[in-house]
Amino acid sequence: MSDINDRTSGADGGRHRQNDPTDGDPRVAELQADIEQTREQLAQTVDQLQAKLDVKARASASAHETAEKAKQKVLDNQGNPRPEAIGAAVAGVLALVLVVLWRQRARRRTTGRR
Numbered sequence: 001m002s003d004i005n006d007r008t009s010g011a012d013g014g015r016h017r018q019n020d021p022t023d024g025d026p027r028v029a030e031l032q033a034d035i036e037q038t039r040e041q042l043a044q045t046v047d048q049l050q051a052k053l054d055v056k057a058r059a060s061a062s063a064h065e066t067a068e069k070a071k072q073k074v075l076d077n078q079g080n081p082r083p084e085a086i087g088a089a090v091a092g093v094l095a096l097v098l099v100v101l102w103r104q105r106a107r108r109r110t111t112g113r114r
């Protein structure tokens with residue numbers, strides 16, 4: 001019964017004793033600060049792990065970053081296509097057309113020999 005008399009009846013439900021010997025002890029405050037710092041670090045670590053595991057968000061961010069880099073390479077400061085980008089695009093299309101024509105010609109030659 002003496003245990004009931006030693007407890008407070010405050011908002012904490014009587015979990016703390018009225019005459020707690022650790023009250024005012026600087027080591028307790030230091031330990032509590034250390035615990036709080038550890039909790040903060042743990043929360044940051046969990047957030048970082050969640051970000052690494054979110055593959056969809058990472059892929060989306062990577063695609064956005066790649067698109068922005070491509071835009072910077074192709075467009076000038078005013079948003080107009082750079083002349084070298086236009087030349088590269090024309091050269092690419094021309095190369096594709098030549099490859100298609102070359103393959104068609106090669107097929108005709110092999111088909112005609114059978």
